[in-house]
Amino acid sequence: MTQIIRSLDEIALNYDVLFCDLWGCLHNGVAAFPAAVAALQGFRAQGGRVVLLTNAPRPQQYVAAQLDRMGVPRDAWDAIVSSGDAAQDAMFAGAVGRRVWAIAQPKDEGFFTDIPEEWRDAPPITRVPLDEAEGIVCCGLFDDLTEVPEDYRARLMLARERGLKLLCANPDVVVDLGEQRLYCAGALAELYEDLGGTSLYFGKPHPPIYDLARRRLGLDDKARILAIGDGIATDIAGAAGEGLDALFITGGLAFDQFGPDVENPDPARLAEWLALRSQDPAYSIGRLR
16 A cells, blocks of 8 residues: 655655656646755755656757746756657657658647757658648647647548557646646547557656666666656556656645645545556655655
8 A cells, every 4th residue: 555655755765766757746837846846956965866757748958948947946857858858759760650740839849840869860750731641740739728639539530541650749648737727649649549540659657758767867777766746647657567666646636536635645535546546656645845
């Protein structure tokens, strides 16, 4: 059964590295959580290292710039590894062809134009209309403030009939922007699979993003890693698949499931909720602190 803790300090000395999620753990899409920032700074001050492991569909430098704008200090982390990094690598390798229908917003432009050094000599990726595409690259809905996945059903059915594969740059299904819940690329990828199409995933809970994180930090099999996140199907399931201990942030996406006090989840409700999802993270905490 998961152990509910009050602060990261209680278990910090048991680990060398944190793989920490961003949205719902370190910030809410609008502002950083000061207690979470302090917890990561404290872990690093004791000699630990922190990888911010995020399903953001953008290369890591754009994630870093966003954190800078939110006021997250650079001394709270050592490296950033994004779903965008892993998915971009697959796109330039030609995983869904070189002529792609891109479902993305202007903020995702760098995913297509900021070409990693190792792919500078590869044939270019060209964005084309759906009826000319060899595959689909999905970074998110065109307008996640107003659209829902069902708005894409007809276009995805057409893509399925043409046998196109969909590269999903963000496996998250939903995310909370302040008080508003928005759909992510993972919601479209799931709908495409429900329609009989093929979706390819590179962020949490799938192995490529964890492999990339280990390489970026030069970690070997002896590194004691703790995964932190609020996504039961991404952060926690991904940690389990990698054989890593996990710290579940109950005050994130599922904040309304564990009683009236977000900072102090009810043990019975939490145990039942986790059992229904066949997950058993080593630790749980209301919010990262």
